[in-house]
Structure formats: structure tokens, C-alpha cells
Amino acid sequence: MKKKARKTARTKKSKNESEPNFRDDDLSLAEQEAIDLKFELSRLKEKIRIQEAELDVFREMSNICSSSFELDHLLDRYMDLVLKIMRSEAGTLYLTDESKKDLIFNVVKGKVKKKITGMRIGLGEGIAGWVAQQGRPYVATDVKNDPRWLREVGDRIKFDIRDILCVPLRTSNKTIGSIEIINKMDGKSFQREDLELLISLANQIAMVIENAHLLLDKEKTLSQLSGLTAISALLSSSLDPRVVRRRTMEAATQLMDCETGSLFLIDEENNELYFEVALGEKGEKVKQIRLKMGEGIAGWVAQHGKPLLIADATKDSRWFRKADRTSKFVTRNMLCVPVKVKDKVIGVLEAINKHNGATFTQEDLELLNSLANEVGIAIDNANLYEEKRNTFLQTAEALADAIDKRDPYTGGHTKRVTSFSLAMAKYLDLDPADSENLKLAAILHDIGKIGIPDDVLRKKSKLTDTEFDSIKKHPIFGYEIMSHIKSLKDVIPGMRYHHERPDGKGYPERLKGDKIPLIARIISIADTFDAMTSDRPYRKGLSDEEALNELKRCAGTQLDPMLVKIFLKAYQKGEIASQKK
Ligand SMILES: [Fe+2]
Ligand SMILES: [Fe+2]
Numbered sequence: 001m002k003k004k005a006r007k008t009a010r011t012k013k014s015k016n017e018s019e020p021n022f023r024d025d026d027l028s029l030a031e032q033e034a035i036d037l038k039f040e041l042s043r044l045k046e047k048i049r050i051q052e053a054e055l056d057v058f059r060e061m062s063n064i065c066s067s068s069f070e071l072d073h074l075l076d077r078y079m080d081l082v083l084k085i086m087r088s089e090a091g092t093l094y095l096t097d098e099s100k101k102d103l104i105f106n107v108v109k110g111k112v113k114k115k116i117t118g119m120r121i122g123l124g125e126g127i128a129g130w131v132a133q134q135g136r137p138y139v140a141t142d143v144k145n146d147p148r149w150l151r152e153v154g155d156r157i158k159f160d161i162r163d164i165l166c167v168p169l170r171t172s173n174k175t176i177g178s179i180e181i182i183n184k185m186d187g188k189s190f191q192r193e194d195l196e197l198l199i200s201l202a203n204q205i206a207m208v209i210e211n212a213h214l215l216l217d218k219e220k221t222l223s224q225l226s227g228l229t230a231i232s233a234l235l236s237s238s239l240d241p242r243v244v245r246r247r248t249m250e251a252a253t254q255l256m257d258c259e260t261g262s263l264f265l266i267d268e269e270n271n272e273l274y275f276e277v278a279l280g281e282k283g284e285k286v287k288q289i290r291l292k293m294g295e296g297i298a299g300w301v302a303q304h305g306k307p308l309l310i311a312d313a314t315k316d317s318r319w320f321r322k323a324d325r326t327s328k329f330v331t332r333n334m335l336c337v338p339v340k341v342k343d344k345v346i347g348v349l350e351a352i353n354k355h356n357g358a359t360f361t362q363e364d365l366e367l368l369n370s371l372a373n374e375v376g377i378a379i380d381n382a383n384l385y386e387e388k389r390n391t392f393l394q395t396a397e398a399l400a401d402a403i404d405k406r407d408p409y410t411g412g413h414t415k416r417v418t419s420f421s422l423a424m425a426k427y428l429d430l431d432p433a434d435s436e437n438l439k440l441a442a443i444l445h446d447i448g449k450i451g452i453p454d455d456v457l458r459k460k461s462k463l464t465d466t467e468f469d470s471i472k473k474h475p476i477f478g479y480e481i482m483s484h485i486k487s488l489k490d491v492i493p494g495m496r497y498h499h500e501r502p503d504g505k506g507y508p509e510r511l512k513g514d515k516i517p518l519i520a521r522i523i524s525i526a527d528t529f530d531a532m533t534s535d536r537p538y539r540k541g542l543s544d545e546e547a548l549n550e551l552k553r554c555a556g557t558q559l560d561p562m563l564v565k566i567f568l569k570a571y572q573k574g575e576i577a578s579q580k581k
Contacts, residue, residue, distance in 0.1 A: 046193060050193050050196075050197055053085050053197075054197060054201075056085075058204060061078060061081065061204055071216075072106075074212070075093055075107045075205070075209070078107075078205050078208070079091055079107045079109050079179075081201075082179065082181065082198070082201055082205075083109050083110070085197065086181050086184075086197065087184055087185045088181040088184060088185065089110055089111075089182055089183040089184075089185060090111065090181070090182040090183065091108075091110065091179065091181040092105055092106075092128065093107040093169075094106060094129075094132060094169075094180070095176060095177035096175075096177055097120070100123065101123055102121070102122060102123060103120065103122070103128060103129050103132050103177065104120050105118060106177070110159075110182065115156060116153065116157060119153075121150065121153070125150065126149070126153065127146070127148045127149060127164055127166050127180065128166055128178045130148050131166045131167065131168050131180075132175055132178040137165075137166065138164075138165075138167075139164070139166075139195065140163065140164040140165075140166075141163055141189050141190075142162075143161045144161070146164075160183075161183065162183050163189050164181070165180070165181050165190045165198055166178055166181075167195070167198050168202065169202050169205060171207070171209070172210065176206060176209060178202075179198065224255065224367055227255055228367070228370055228374070231251040231254075231371065232378075234251070235374055235375065235377075236374075236377070236378050238378075239382050241382040241383060241386055243382075244378050244382045245263050245379075248349065249263055251371060251375075252350070252368065252371060255367060255371055256335065256351035256354070257354065257355050258351045258352055258354050258355060258360075259352055259353035259355065260329065260353065261350060262350040263275060263347060263348075263350075263375070264298045264348040266293075266302060266346055266347055267290075271293045272291060272292055272293065273290065273291045273292075273295075273298055273299055273302055273347070274290045275298075296319065296320025297310060297316065297319055297320065297336050297350075298320075298348040300318050302338065302345055302347070302348050305338050305340070306338070307336060307337040307338065308334075309335055309360055309364075309365050310333055310334045310335070310336070311360075313331045313332060314331075319331070329352075330353075331353065333353060333360060334350055334352045335351045335360045335364055335365055336348060336349070337365070337368050337369050338372065339372045339376045340372070340373070341377070341379070346376065346380070347375075349368065349375060351364070351368055393439075393440070396443045397414075400414040403446060403447060406449070406454065406458065407449075407457050407458055413531075414443060414445070416526075416577075416578070416579070417442050417523060418439060418442040418443050418526075419576075419577070420526035420529060420530065420567070420576050421442040421519075421523050422439060422442070423570040423576055424522050424525070424526065424566050424567055424570050425438055425522065427569055427570060428522075437491045438519045438523075440488070441491045441523060442523050444478065444495050445478070445495045445498050445527065446474060446478070447477075447482065447495065448474035448480075449474045449477075450477065450481070452470060452471060452474055453470070456470050456471060457471075460537035460538065462538050472499070472507050473508075475497065475498065475499055475508050476496070476508050479492055479496040493517040494519035494520050497509070497516050497517055497520035498523040498524050500524070501516075501524075501557065501558045502521075502557065502558070502559065502560055503556075503558070505558075516560075521560040524560075528554070529547055529551060529576070529578065530578065530579075532550055533578040535579075541579065544571075547578070548568060551567060551568070552568075
């Protein structure tokens with residue numbers, strides 16, 4: 001009886017203690033075994049409870065994951081689950097930023113949410129920073145006196161923090177952040193089982209983050225590649241070097257997600273680089289900025305043929321301040337890659353100031369390099385085309401000049417007709433292709449005179465009807481000669497029909513009104529005005545005023561009335577210089 005009373009008193013004492021003393025020599029072996037068994041059973045039950053909860057959480061995590069692909073949203077819901085399963089008052093998920101120097105409070109749960117979401121601490125700073133840096137868990141049972149506790153954050157949130165459990169977020173090869181949970185709901189301290197469970201949860205979350213990043217990277221690469229393909233197609237769709245250069249700068253800006261882009265080209269003759277800055281609304285006026293080979297960042301890239309990633313332009317000794325002063329632009333960071341054609345550097349492409357204060361990455365550099373390859377091909381094609389076009393224009397001008405020279409009394413006629421036609425075109429809003437066709441048609445308009453005998457073409461007295469009929473064949477001759485050149489398909493109508501009249505009394509086909517192609521109607525007015533103001537051996541040319549009155553008189557019959565008005569406008573603006581001036 002005495003023994004039993006003593007045992008009861010001892011048991012009561014044990015219950016009052018935080019750590020029960022199970023090693024009591026006074027207990028019988030059977031009683032000891034029963035207590036051990038009970039303890040083991042309780043431990044197993046707790047383990048099963050945690051494992052079941054773990055399974056539930058993972059099931060729920062997988063449900064959340066399959067219902068949403070947006071990472072921020074996913075992490076927010078995962079942290080709700082973490083707090084629920086860990087039965088904790090608050091918690092934060094931290095992720096390292098792009099520079100890997102800071103830790104961002106990405107998802108905050110609990111009362112302090114509004115105060116600290118989005119805040120940053122340095123990697124290694126505070127408990128969460130230490131865990132993210134070391135990749136090891138940390139348990140703080142007396143937070144206020146813990147040496148790693150960040151007092152300024154604690155003061156800011158005004159939240160009674162007793163216990164903290166913090167574990168790293170580890171992917172396959174690196175630590176990307178940490179998860180911290182605060183205070184158990186039941187007021188007890190965190191146990192080993194809690195730590196194991198949180199590590200397991202963090203591993204799951206880290207895996208989801210890693211997969212999301214891989215997916216995002218893939219999506220980004222895909223979108224960049226499709227952007228690059230679209231840009232390549234756009235670049236190669238134009239053969240105008242100026243259009244190619246403008247599109248290149250737009251493409252670099254768009255693809256690199258940055259403020260602006262520059263394209264420098266190499267002037268081999270002067271061993272310099274130049275780029276054009278568009279001024280004014282339509283960018284019609286351009287100002288050239290020139291750099292010596294090797295000067296500035298672009299000059300260095302051109303000279304060495306190697307790309308550069310500049311995180312802070314102002315700290316780079318190669319940076320050329322004059323370009324910013326001239327263009328009134330502030331350069332912060334840049335990517336600069338060489339533009340090559342068959343291994344020869346022909347220019348330099350720059351992407352300047354990444355948006356949102358970010359800096360360019362190695363992946364950006366590779367992408368800009370791919371763009372520069374496409375730009376090289378497009379510029380080479382455009383230059384080759386322009387070279388061919390110029391050769392053709394010069395050949396056509398030489399041919400026209402040869403015809404002009406056969407008739408000494410009409411010297412310079414072709415040049416003037418071309419100049420008058422182009423002066424009129426300015427007021428007609430023609431697209432670049434039509435302007436180009438008009439110019440060539442004006443140069444070639446009388447090329448058919450090559451088939452007119454000298455004695456008719458160079459006759460000093462008035463022509464007979466038969467001779468005039470012979471002259472009237474020149475538009476057809478011109479058409480027959482030039483129709484062999486397929487690329488002149490849209491130019492030929494201008495020369496073939498430049499003697500047609502709106503009233504249908506012209507030649508060679510007696511076309512009427514709008515049936516006469518526009519470029520032919522333009523050339524017709526320019527041609528008529530020059531013929532009227534030119535002296536002939538058998539008559540003196542009219543004065544400008546007389547010729548202009550004559551144009552007005554013929555508007556609607558011989559000449560297109562709307563285009564006569566345009567001619568008069570160009571004349572008043574001083575853009576028509578006849579022989580009489
Ligand atoms: Fe003619
Ligand atoms: Fe003519």
C-alpha cells in the first residue's frame with residue numbers, strides 16, 4: 001500500500017514535468033515495458049499522422065500545380081498549405097534575386113503579410129539569409145536572443161516571434177531561397193518531426209519552382225526564336241538599305257526588350273564607323289555620328305570582331321561620351337556585337353538600356369549575335385541590290401544621254417524631264433516603288449528615238465507629216481527595246497504612253513483619261529513644258545509664263561488637269577528650273 005502510494009505520487013510528479021522521467025528503478029519490468037510500448041506507440045502514431053498529412057499535402061500540391069501554371073499564384077497556395085500542415089502562425093518563402101546577392105520576401109503569410117512582402121535582405125543576412133546561403137536548416141527556439149535574428153525586421157513587423165524553423169529551398173544543383181515558419185499554433189516548440197516535414201515540403205516546392213523556371217526558359221527561348229524568325233523574314237523582305245537599317249534597330253530594341261538600338265556601319269575608305277540618328281517626326285533628316293576605328297565600345301567591337309556585354313557603360317573606359325551628348329541619350333548598360341558578312345566585320349549592332357532597370361544576360365548576347373548574323377545577310381543583299389540598281393540607273397542615264405546628244409538642240413532634255421517629274425511626285429504621295437518606276441521611265445522615255453533616222457531627228461526645219469509619223473513611232477520602239485528586260489515591267493508603260501492625251505487624241509494607242517498610266521501622264525506634262533520652253537532651229541522657245549499658260553489651256557484635253565495643277569504648284573515652289581531660267 002505504501003509502495004502504491006509512493007508510485008502514484010511519483011507518477012503525478014512526472015506529469016507535471018516537461019520531460020517525464022521514464023527511468024524509474026522502482027518500477028517493475030512489466031510496468032516499464034508497458035510504458036515504453038505506450039511511448040513507442042504514441043511516437044509511431046505521430047509519425048503516421050505526419051506521413052498521412054504529408055501524403056495529403058503532396059496530393060493537394062499536385063492538384064494545385066495541375067490547376068495553375070502561374071508560379072507566383074502556385075507559391076502563394078503552397079505557403080497556405082505549408083502553414084496549415086505545420087500548424088504555424090506565420091511563414092515566408094524567400095527567393096534569391098537575379099543577381100544572387102539578395103533574398104526577396106516572395107510570399108508572406110500571417111499578420112505581417114502587408115508589411116514585408118517584396119522586402120529584400122542580403123544573402124547571408126538574418127536567419128533566412130543564412131539558411132539560403134549555407135543550404136542548411138536552422139531552428140531558433142528563442143528568437144529574440146538569437147544572434148542571427150534581424151532586429152530591424154522584427155521591430156518593423158511588431159509580431160511576437162518565439163520560434164522559427166527555417167529550411168533551404170534546394171533544386172538539383174543550387175539553393176534558390178528558403179522557407180521560414182513562425183510559432184506553432186499550440187504554443188509548443190518545433191520538434192524534429194516538424195523539421196523533417198518542412199524539409200520534405202520545401203524539396204517538393206523547390207522542384208516545382210525549378211520546373212516552372214525550366215518551362216519559362218523554354219517558353220522564352222521559343223518566343224525569342226519565333227521573334228527572330230519573324231524579324232529575319234522582315235529584314236530580308238526589303239532591299240532598301242535605309243529600310244533594312246531602320247528595321248534592324250527596331251528589331252534589336254524589340255528582341256532585347258531595351259530602350260534603343262544602334263547600328264554602326266564601317267566606312268572602309270576613312271577607317272571609321274558611322275551611324276545615323278533620325279531627327280524629326282518622319283526621320284527624314286538624319287545626322288551622322290562618326291567614330292574612329294577602335295574608338296568607343298562600338299569601335300572596339302569593330303576592331304576586334306568580338307562581342308561585349310557592358311553592365312555599366314559609365315564605368316567602362318572605352319565608352320564614348322560624345323555619342324550620348326550628340327543624341328541627348330543616357331546610356332546605362334549595353335550589348336554590342338559585330339555584324340559580319342563572310343567573316344568580315346561590316347558593322348556593329350548595339351542594344352542599349354535593358355528595360356525595368358535590369359541588365360543584359362549572356363543569353364541576350366547570344367540572341368543579339370544571332371540577330372546580327374541575319375542583319376549581316378540582309379545588309380549584304382540590300383547593298384548588292386543597290387549596287388546593281390545604281391549600275392542600271394547609270395547605264396540608263398548614259399543611254400539617254402547618248403540619244404540626247406544625237407540632237408544638239410534638245411541637249412539636257414532627259415535630265416530636265418526627269419527632274420520635273422520627280423518634283424511633281426513629291427506632291428503625289430507615291431510609294432517608293434512608284435517613285436522609282438517614274439524616275440526610270442522619265443530617264444528612258446525617249447529611248448525609242450534610237451530607231452529614228454538622223455536626217456529626221458536632226459532636221460533643222462519643220463517636219464513633214466511623214467517625218468512626224470516617223471517620230472511618233474519612238475514610244476513603240478522604246479517599248480520594243482525595253483520589253484526584253486523583265487524587271488522594267490512597271491517602268492515601260494511610263495515611256496510607252498507618254499504621248500497619249502486624256503481626250504484620246506494622242507499616240508500610239510489613243511488611250512483616254514485614266515486609262516493612261518499615272519507615271520505616263522506625269523512625264524507627259526514635264527515633257528511638254530520642256531519642249532515648249534526649248535529653242536528649236538525653226539522657232540524660239542516660249543517663256544516660262546507663256547508655257548505655264550499653255551499648260552493651263554491644255555488641261556483636260558492634251559494634259560491631265562489635276563497633274564497640271566500639281567506642276568504649277570511645284571513651279572511656284574521653285575522646284576522646276578526650265579532652260580529659260
Ligand atoms: Fe517623247
Ligand atoms: Fe521627250
